[in-house]
Amino acid sequence: MSAAGALPQDRDGILALLADWVAAGWLRSLDRAFAAFLAREAPATEPLPLLLAAIASQHQGRGHVCLDLEALAEDPDATLGLAPPVAEVAEPLRPAACLGGHDAGALAAALGGAPVVAGSDHPTAPLVLEPPRLYLRRYRDAEARVAEGIAARLATGRARRAAVDPAALARWLEWLFGSPPTAATDWQRVACALVAGGDFGVITGGPGTGKTTTVVRLLAILQGLALEAPEGRALRIALAAPTGKAAARLNRSVAGAVAALALPGDALGAAVRDAVPTRVTTLHRLLGSQPGSRRFRHDARHPLALDVLVVDEASMVDLELMDATLAALPAQARLVLLGDRDQLASVEAGAVLGELCARARAGAYSRETADWLVAAGAGHLPPQTLAAPAQALDQQVVMLRHSHRFPAEGGIGRLAAAVNAGDAAGAEAVLDSGAEGLARLRVADGADGMAGLESLATDAVAGYGQYLARLRAADPGDTATPDACDAWAHEVLRAHAGFQLLAALRAGPWGVEALNVRIAGALEAAGAIAPRGVWYEGRPVMVTRNDYGLGLMNGDLGIALRRPEQDEAGHWRRVLRVAFPAADSERGVRWVLPSRLDAVDTVFAMTVHKAQGSEFRHACLVLPERTAPVLTRELVYTAITRAAERFTLAEAAPGGLRAAIGRSVRRCSGLEARLRGG
Numbered sequence: 244m245s246a247a248g249a250l251p252q253d254r255d256g257i258l259a260l261l262a263d264w265v266a267a268g269w270l271r272s273l274d275r276a277f278a279a280f281l282a283r284e285a286p287a288t289e290p291l292p293l294l295l296a297a298i299a300s301q302h303q304g305r306g307h308v309c310l311d312l313e314a315l316a317e318d319p320d321a322t323l324g325l326a327p328p329v330a331e332v333a334e335p336l337r338p339a340a341c342l343g344g345h346d347a348g349a350l351a352a353a354l355g356g357a358p359v360v361a362g363s364d365h366p367t368a369p370l371v372l373e374p375p376r377l378y379l380r381r382y383r384d385a386e387a388r389v390a391e392g393i394a395a396r397l398a399t400g401r402a403r404r405a406a407v408d409p410a411a412l413a414r415w416l417e418w419l420f421g422s423p424p425t426a427a428t429d430w431q432r433v434a435c436a437l438v439a440g441g442d443f444g445v446i447t448g449g450p451g452t453g454k455t456t457t458v459v460r461l462l463a464i465l466q467g468l469a470l471e472a473p474e475g476r477a478l479r480i481a482l483a484a485p486t487g488k489a490a491a492r493l494n495r496s497v498a499g500a501v502a503a504l505a506l507p508g509d510a511l512g513a514a515v516r517d518a519v520p521t522r523v524t525t526l527h528r529l530l531g532s533q534p535g536s537r538r539f540r541h542d543a544r545h546p547l548a549l550d551v552l553v554v555d556e557a558s559m560v561d562l563e564l565m566d567a568t569l570a571a572l573p574a575q576a577r578l579v580l581l582g583d584r585d586q587l588a589s590v591e592a593g594a595v596l597g598e599l600c601a602r603a604r605a606g607a608y609s610r611e612t613a614d615w616l617v618a619a620g621a622g623h624l625p626p627q628t629l630a631a632p633a634q635a636l637d638q639q640v641v642m643l644r645h646s647h648r649f650p651a652e653g654g655i656g657r658l659a660a661a662v663n664a665g666d667a668a669g670a671e672a673v674l675d676s677g678a679e680g681l682a683r684l685r686v687a688d689g690a691d692g693m694a695g696l697e698s699l700a701t702d703a704v705a706g707y708g709q710y711l712a713r714l715r716a717a718d719p720g721d722t723a724t725p726d727a728c729d730a731w732a733h734e735v736l737r738a739h740a741g742f743q744l745l746a747a748l749r750a751g752p753w754g755v756e757a758l759n760v761r762i763a764g765a766l767e768a769a770g771a772i773a774p775r776g777v778w779y780e781g782r783p784v785m786v787t788r789n790d791y792g793l794g795l796m797n798g799d800l801g802i803a804l805r806r807p808e809q810d811e812a813g814h815w816r817r818v819l820r821v822a823f824p825a826a827d828s829e830r831g832v833r834w835v836l837p838s839r840l841d842a843v844d845t846v847f848a849m850t851v852h853k854a855q856g857s858e859f860r861h862a863c864l865v866l867p868e869r870t871a872p873v874l875t876r877e878l879v880y881t882a883i884t885r886a887a888e889r890f891t892l893a894e895a896a897p898g899g900l901r902a903a904i905g906r907s908v909r910r911c912s913g914l915e916a917r918l919r920g921g
C-alpha cells in the first residue's frame with residue numbers, strides 16, 4: 244500500500260495508488276482499468292487527469308452522470324462515498340490527502356489541456372469537461388441529446404398551446420372533472436390542461452395521488468379534441484413502463500380508470516372511450532430490444548408510429564433509456580412522464596425525473612400559464628406557485644399532492660410525508676404512535692443467529708404463509724386443464740403480493756442473502772415449504788437479467804409450482820414449472836422450466852431497489868445494524884410507499900432510521916442546468 248503523502252507524480256505511481264484503492268474497495272477494477280487504458284493510449288497524460296478519470300468512472304458506476312469538481316474539491320472522500328477512516332485499520336492514501344489543496348478551478352485547469360479531455364484538436368477524447376462537471380463522453384452525449392429532445396418539445400409546445408381552443412378544453416375538463424373548483428386548486432385538472440396544451444409533460448406525485456386516473460382522463464381529452472376536430476382521427480397512443488411488473492400493475496389500474504371515465508353519452512363519448520388504450524407494454528418491448536445488443540429496433544431512423552407516448556414509473560428510467568426513448572419518438576409526438584420524484588432513482592446513471600421535477604413542489608408557473616389555465620377551465624393556481632422570471636420546463640411539470648388511497652392522517656401517509664421532509668423525529672413519533680397500519684420491531688443477531696429474529700420470522704411466516712396456503716387451497720388437482728392451471732398460478736401470484744420483506748443491502752446479516760436463508764428456514768420449520776435442492780414448490784424468484792429468448796425481464800417475479808401435465812402416453816404427472824404473469828395481459832401466465840432460468844434470485848427478501856414498481860399489502864423493511872451510504876431517505880420512502888395497507892420497520896440497531904432519513908441522495912448531472920440554460 245502507498246504510504247501517506249501527496250499525489251504520486253508519475254503514471255506508474257498513480258496506477259499503483261489506484262490498484263490500492265481497488266484493493267480497499269474504493270474503486271472498481273473497471274475504474275482503474277479505464278485510467279490504465281487512457282495512460283496507454285495517451286502517454287503524455289499527467290497523473291492528476293488519470294486519477295480524475297478513474298474517479299469519474301467510479302462516480303458513473305454509482306449512478307451519477309458526471310463528476311462535480313466542486314463537490315470533489317470540497318470533500319474528496321465523501322464524493323467517492325468513503326466511510327470515515329477507522330484508526331487501527333491500515334489503508335491507502337485517501338482521496339482527500341491526494342487532492343488536498345486543489346480547488347475546483349485547479350482541477351479543471353489540470354484537465355483543460357489533457358489529451359484525454361475533449362478539446363479543439365481532439366474533439367472525440369473519452370472525457371468531456373464542462374466546468375464544474377467532468378463527464379465520460381458517452382453520458383455527456385446522452386445527456387445533451389435528452390436535454391435537446393425535451394427542449395425541442397418545450398419549444399414546439401408553445402404552438403400547441405396556441406392551437407388548443409380553451410373553450411373546447413374547458414368542456415372536456417367539465418365532463419371529466421365536473422364544474423371548475425372555486426377554492427382549492429385541483430392539481431389533477433391542472434395537469435390535464437397543462438399537458439393537453441403542450442408537447443411535453445411531467446406528472447409527479449406520491450402513491451395513490453391519482454397519476455393513473457389523471458393520465459387516463461388526459462388521454463380521453465386528447466382523443467376528444469382530436470376526434471372532434473374537422474377531419475379528425477384518433478391519436479396513436481402507447482402506454483409503457485420500465486419493468487414488466489410496473490407494466491402489469493398499470494395494466495390493472497388503467498382498465499378500471501378507463502371504465503370509470505365520465506364521458507358524454509353520445510357516439511363521440513363512446514368513440515373517445517374506445518380510443519383510450521388499456522394495454523401497457525414495457526419500454527424495452529415498445530422500443531424493440533434486440534438480443535445481444537444495446538441498440539433498439541426503433542430509433543431516429545425507424546421511429547415509433549405514435550402521436551403520444553406515456554411512460555409510467557419514470558423515476559426508474561435512467562438517462563440512456565430516456566435517450567433511446569426520445570430518439571425513437573417522432574418530433575411531433577407528445578411525451579408524458581409519470582412517476583414519484585421522491586423515490587429512489589434508477590440503478591443505472593441518471594435521475595431524469597427527479598431533475599425535471601426539481602421545482603415541482605414549490606411550483607414556478609408564469610402569469611401567462613396561470614391565465615391560460617383559467618381560460619381553459621382548469622381553475623386558479625395558488626399565488627405562491629407563480630414565479631418570475633418563469634422557465635419553460637416548469638410550465639409543463641405538475642405535482643399531485645393529495646393521496647386518494649391513503650388518508651393524509653393515516654399512518655403510512657404521515658410516515659411517508661415525514662421521511663420525505665427529512666423529519667426524523669416526526670417519523671419516529673408517527674411510528675411509535677400506534678397508528679393503524681404501522682409497526683416497529685427491534686431485531687438483533689443473537690448467539691444462535693436466530694435469537695431476536697423471532698418476531699421478524701413470525702411476521703414473515705405469517706405473511707408468506709398466505710400465498711403458500713393459497714397454493715395448496717387453490718390447487719386445481721392432478722388432471723387440471725391449462726386454463727385451470729393458469730387461474731391457480733394467478734391466484735398464488737396475487738396472494739404473494741400480500742407480504743414482502745425488504746432489505747437495504749445484499750450482504751451482511753440483515754442483507755437479502757442472509758434473510759432469504761433465514762426466512763426459508765423458518766418457513767420450512769413451520770411446514771410451509773419443503774425444499775429439496777434449489778428448486779421446490781413455492782419458491783418465489785425474481786429475474787435478475789433480461790432474457791429476450793424467454794421474454795422475461797429483469798425484475799419479473801415468478802413462483803415455482805408443481806403443475807399437472809400429460810405426457811405423450813396420456814399419463815398425468817406433476818412437473819415443477821415457474822409461473823410468471825404474462826407481461827402484456829391481465830390473466831395470462833408464462834410457465835418456464837426451472838432449468839432454463841439461469842439468472843434468478845430467491846425473493847423471500849428483496850432489495851428496495853428491486854421492489855420499485857411493485858406494491859404489497861404489507862411491506863416490512865429491515866435496516867441493518869451498521870449504517871451505509873446506500874441507506875438514504877429515498878430508500879426508506881420507497882420502501883414505505885411499497886406498502887398498501889401495513890408497513891413494519893425492523894431495525895437491527897437503534898438510530899438506523901434516523902441516520903437514513905438524514906442522508907439524501909443527490910445524483911450529479913447537468914440535465915437541469917442544460918434545460919435551464921445554466
Ligand SMILES: Nc1ncnc2c1ncn2[C@@H]1O[C@H](COP(=O)(O)OP(=O)(O)OP(=O)(O)O)[C@@H](O)[C@H]1O
Binds near residue numbers: 449451452453454
Ligand atoms: N380525483 C379523485 N377523486 C376520487 N378518487 C380518486 C381521484 N383520483 C384518484 N382517485 C382514486 O384513488 C386511487 C388511486 O388513484 P391512482 O391509481 O390513479 O393513483 P396513482 O398515483 O396512479 O397510484 P400509484 O402510482 O400509487 O399506483 C384510485 O382508487 C382512484 O380511483
